[in-house]
Amino acid sequence: MxxxxxxxxxxxxxSISFLLVVSLLLFPAGAAGDSxxxxxxxxxxxxxxxxxxxxxxxxxxxxxxxxxxxxxxWISDGSAGPQWITVDFGSKRLIxxxxxxxxxxxxxxxxxxxxxxxxxxxxxxxxxxxxxRPGAFGYTSKGRMxxxxxxxxxxxxxxxxxxxxxxxxxASIAEIEIYMGASKLAFFDDRLKGICxxxxxxxxPASDYSYPNAPRxxxxxxxxxxxFYNYHTEDSYDPVQLTETTPxxxxxxxxxxxxxxxxxxxxxxxxxxxxxxxxxxxATYMRNxxxxxxxxxxHRNGVVTTYNHLSSIDPEIKPGxxxxxxxxxxxxxxxxxxxxxEGKLYGIHLHFEIxxxxxxxxxxxxxxxxxxxxxxxxxxxx
Ligand SMILES: [Zn+2]
Numbered sequence: 001m002x003x004x005x006x007x008x009x010x011x012x013x014x015s016i017s018f019l020l021v022v023s024l025l026l027f028p029a030g031a032a033g034d035s036x037x038x039x040x041x042x043x044x045x046x047x048x049x050x051x052x053x054x055x056x057x058x059x060x061x062x063x064x065x066x067x068x069x070x071x072x073x074w075i076s077d078g079s080a081g082p083q084w085i086t087v088d089f090g091s092k093r094l095i096x097x098x099x100x101x102x103x104x105x106x107x108x109x110x111x112x113x114x115x116x117x118x119x120x121x122x123x124x125x126x127x128x129x130x131x132x133r134p135g136a137f138g139y140t141s142k143g144r145m146x147x148x149x150x151x152x153x154x155x156x157x158x159x160x161x162x163x164x165x166x167x168x169x170x171a172s173i174a175e176i177e178i179y180m181g182a183s184k185l186a187f188f189d190d191r192l193k194g195i196c197x198x199x200x201x202x203x204x205p206a207s208d209y210s211y212p213n214a215p216r217x218x219x220x221x222x223x224x225x226x227x228f229y230n231y232h233t234e235d236s237y238d239p240v241q242l243t244e245t246t247p248x249x250x251x252x253x254x255x256x257x258x259x260x261x262x263x264x265x266x267x268x269x270x271x272x273x274x275x276x277x278x279x280x281x282x283a284t285y286m287r288n289x290x291x292x293x294x295x296x297x298x299h300r301n302g303v304v305t306t307y308n309h310l311s312s313i314d315p316e317i318k319p320g321x322x323x324x325x326x327x328x329x330x331x332x333x334x335x336x337x338x339x340x341x342e343g344k345l346y347g348i349h350l351h352f353e354i355x356x357x358x359x360x361x362x363x364x365x366x367x368x369x370x371x372x373x374x375x376x377x378x379x380x381x382x
Contacts, residue, residue, distance in 0.1 A: 034074075036063040039188055039369060049088040054079055056105075056170070065176045067379070068193070070143075073103030075110070076171040081163030083171040087178070088156045097179045099146045100159060102131045103172030110172040115160040116147055123158065188373065189356060191301050193380045195251040196326050198307060198352050202228040203239055204374055211370050212362030218338075219290050220279040224360040225308070225353035226374060228332075242348050244311040246332040250297055250323045251305045251352075258296035258306075259317045263335060265292075271341035291351065292336025295329050308351035309335050 034055035037047045052062035056075035062085055064072040076083040102111050113130045117123040129145050161171040178185040208214055210227035230239035231246070266274070274290075291308040295317060298304050311333025323329065332350045334340045339347035354361040354377075362370040 034062045036061060038063060038066045039365075039373060047090065049086075049090065051086045051088070052076070053083045053085075060172075065173050067376075068175070068188075068190075069380075070101055070174050073105075073172045073174045075103065075105050076161075076166075078169055080169075081161060081166045081171065083161045083166065084158050085173060085176070086156065086158040087176060090155065092153045092155045093178075093185075094180055095149055095152050095154060095157075095178055096181055097146055097148050098157070099144055099175070099177040099179070100129070100173060101144050101175040101177075103174035105168070105170045105172050108168060110167050110170045111161050111165050112167055113162075113165045115162070117158050117160050118152070118154050119156045119158075123160070125160075126157075188376050191299075191303050191356065192354065192361070192377055195305075195354075195377065195381060196249060197228075197378065197381050198248050198251050198305075199228045199231050199242065199246065199332070199350055200249065201231045201233070202350075203230045203232065204371075204378060205229065208367050211367060211374070212360055213365070213367065213370065217279065218275045220281075224362075225306070225351045228350040228352060229348075242332040242350060244331060244333050244345065244348060246350075247328045248295075248307050248310060248330050248332055248350055250325060250327045250329055251354075252297075252299050252303070252325045254297040254299040254305075254323060256295065256317055256319055256321045256323060256329075257298045257304070258294060259313050259319060259329075260293045260295070260310075261313055261315075261318070263293040265335060265340055268338065268341040271338055275338075290336045292340065293330075293333065297323060297329075302357045304355040306353040306355070308353070309333050309337060309340075309349065311335060311348075 033051060033053055035049065035051040037049045039047055048066070050062045050066060052074055054077035055061050056077050060073060060075040062074050064074045065085060074085065098116065100114065100116075102109060102114075104110060109131070112132050113128060115125045116127045116129065118126050126149075127147050129147060131145065159173060159176065165171075205211065205227055210223075210229070212222075212224055212226065214223040215221075216223050228242065230241055232238060233240060291306070293308075293310040293313060295307045295310065295313055296304060297306075307329060309332070310330040313330040314328060317323070317329045332348055334345065334347040334349070337347045339345065361373065365373065
């Protein structure tokens with residue numbers, strides 16, 4: 001977790017202002033609610049809004065109920081009940097079952113029962129679910145409660161926790177899972193869960209310029225990856241700049257499909273000529289344009305990752321070679337960039353791309369969604 005501390009700090013500033021605006025829109029004055037949204041798959045047209053009556057802290061916000069992690073919880077702010085979480089798909093979905101995993105606060109269960117409600121001009125109770133293990137003494141509770149809906153088309157539901165269901169003054173939920181038959185509604189894209197960062201302790205960039213979709217005037221195109229310029233050591237969170245000796249690692253297991261061992265640098269005159277050319281000639285084929293010395297890895301599930309501007313590629317990294325997650329593939333650099341063409345060391349970074357089903361991650365997304373998606377990847381990185 002600590003490798004994300006810095007970027008989360010930077011993110012916090014954005015989030016607070018965003019949440020304030022949203023909160024003001026969704027909650028009347030005086031109510032301290034929490035709202036967020038998640039992206040399903042890698043298609044941002046399918047956003048799901050989630051709102052809670054309150055939240056304990058930024059680390060216990062409502063989004064924790066849909067992060068596919070039972071260890072993290074939404075927790076209410078300690079105010080009197082009732083407390084609730086609303087899930088809004090935006091349009092009708094067929095749902096066959098909903099699973100609710102109650103959460104804990106300070107290791108104690110927090111709810112003795114909850115109601116599943118649907119909206120039909122007003123909220124009505126569909127089910128009341130006891131979370132205490134039958135006959136159990138004290139604060140033990142069942143971990144996972146499945147509510148069979150026998151087929152329901154609904155666009156909105158909520159988990160409602162009455163005041164008398166709250167234990168020790170708090171309500172908490174760890175996960176809400178939504179099923180259509182055997183298939184669970186996947187939040188974000190599970191194929192990207194658990195990939196590791198290609199730079200150890202790498203920091204997500206602060207600037208929009210380093211994210212997908214940012215314009216790239218020098219080649220008349222758009223950025224399709226994310227740029228890692230900094231990382232931190234084991235001893236400190238101070239950002240350290242990548243150098244030409246910083247190792248680059250495979251983000252996940254897969255097969256190398258490209259490794260530019262035969263890459264040849266160009267001089268700055270030629271670099272400027274190509275740059276000027278592409279600014280006036282939008283290209284559909286730029287294999288050796290500006291990515292420099294590249295490695296591509298096919299993860300064999302519709303996901304391909306690419307590593308660009310490398311200063312070196314390890315000798316055994318060749319097309320056809322299987323690699324494991326975290327395998328060192330080379331070192332960072334500035335190949336393909338003006339710095340290398342000038343024979344200098346400026347501009348060293350790792351440009352890293354994630355391609356899913358033929359689109360780069362971030363394609364068609366707003367900058368806010370791109371950042372949210374990458375933060376999710378970092379949170380789930382191994
Ligand atoms: Zn880049």
